[in-house]
Amino acid sequence: MTQQPIRIVIAGGGTAGWMTAAAMSRTLGRTAHVTLVESDMIGTVGVGESTIPPLVNYLRLLNIPEPDFMRATHATFKLGIQFDNWRVPGESYFHSFGGTGKDHWTAGFQHFWMEGKARGHDVSYDEYCTELVAARESRFAHLPDGRLNYAFQLDATAFARFLRGIAEGEGTQRVEGKIAHVEMDGESGDVAALTLESGTRIEGDLFIDCTGFRALIMGQALHIGYDDWTHWLPCDSAIAVQTSSVRPAVPYTRAMAHDAGWQWRIPLQHRVGNGIVYCSRYLDHDAAEERLLGNIEGETTTKTNRLRFVTGARRKQWHRNCVAIGLSSGFMEPLESTSIHLIQRAIMRVIRMLPAGRVSERDEAEFNAQQMQDMEQIRDFLILHYKATDRRDSAFWRHCASMEIPDSLAHKIALFRETGRVFRTNEELFVENSWIQVMMGQGIMPQSHHPVAGKLSDRELEHLLRGLRETVAKTVGSLPAHADYVAKYCGAQEAEAA
Secondary structure, three states, rough: OOOOOEEEEOOOOHHHHHHHHHHHHHHHHHEEEEEEEEEOOOOOOOOEEEEOOOHHHHHHHOOOOHHHHHHHHHOEEEEEEEEEOOOOOOOEEEOOOOOOOEEOOEOHEEEEEHHHHHOOOOOHHHHHHOOOHHHOOOOOOOOOOOOOOOEEOHHHHHHHHHHHHHHHHOOEEEEEEOOOEEEEEOOOOOOEEEEEEOOOOOEOEEEEEEHHHHHHHHHOOOOEEEEOOOOOOOOEEEEEEEEOOOOOOOOOOOOOOOOOOEEEEEEOOOOEEEEEEEOOOOHHHHHHHHHHHOOOOOEOOOEEEEEEOEEEOOOOEEEEOOEOHHOOOOOOOOOHHHHHHHHHHHHHHHOOOOOOOOOOOOHHHHHHHHHHHHHHHHHHHHHHHHHHOOOOOOOOHHHHOOOOOHHHHHHHHHHHHOEEEEEEOOOOOOOOOHHHHHHHHOOOOOOOHHHHHOOOHHHHHHHHHHHHHHHHHHHHOOOOOOOHHHHHHHHHHHHHHH
């Protein structure tokens, strides 16, 4: 007997909704019937312009040609994030997507670098990372062996539009209209249907809540609570604005700390995305907007867009026959560009756990545990940027420096400070080198390192360190300018002009 296709109803569009629709319709084919409900009258946040490397895998899994995607979204490449003024004003460091040096099975490269430092080598840790040096010199190209780890800086609104074309081409049905009511099944407690203001009723077997901060299904209809993490991540507001480009796009995002939060700058092919993130207890909205507009380059091309948010997580992200994806599931402030990644992780997990009939409670519990673990690990990494600081020049930074932090983060900091070690657990998003770069960038330096590094003679250690630096320099020296490579590989402006 042929099983009927599962009816999947996605509530809401935007990046979350259309990423979900594109992945499900292309992956599941005739085994699912995908409907997406959205209203042109409801705006989307649409400021998530900076991404991290797992998005490359999303494109590959869906067989989306990278140049087509980049051309449609005016994307540039991203090799990491430059952090300005975080440890102290006037100082910068870089969190790159690449590995640094070469690890040994007994100990990571940082231990050999620290041994060199103890013997008088004064070359920065940065010089051993290809992605970091390439970003600093604004160079990029795809390498034959895939050695360069990268992500994208993109137009999020254009990304949603691009994915909509893919999803509808694969059979997703889009229904225009505002959701007026979420109908519940009185016997099972499941979601039965969505009723639109027009009176249209849309039934489904599995509902995906992509309604953003409103969380119409998971929050309002199913009453799943929300854990507020603002006692650790106090920023609660953001203002975004777009400006014209005044210089060639660099392959990295900038995060510039100020006395009540930070400011972003994200260069695309056709414009620059700018925004200020701040805590409204320490900076009022008008002053924040004035500060943002006083620290931009180029002419503004849009009006400012003000956002309020509560950093935290929905206590359940799968409940009965509903899954929350995107902002309805929680919000990690955009400091490390993780929003689109969390959407992607949720989509892939839902597809892997797709129910054949009724939802398994064990699938639901496993999904929730894995999603929460992802969010807590990202939360800890974000807190690190605020907690590990020498800034005491404002009430905001004094609060951050003195706040209590989760035990999981306190352990990680103490371990690195005492031994130079970092351990990645349970496939967490940020690898050891990410933690090392940020901890050292924020001023946490190890008090000791692995004794195996002392096994090398002065000559052997010098040969190792010099060889690694020379390899990085040679690789980066062979790369073209980032802007030139983008123009040739996926130039959106040239395609439009043609």
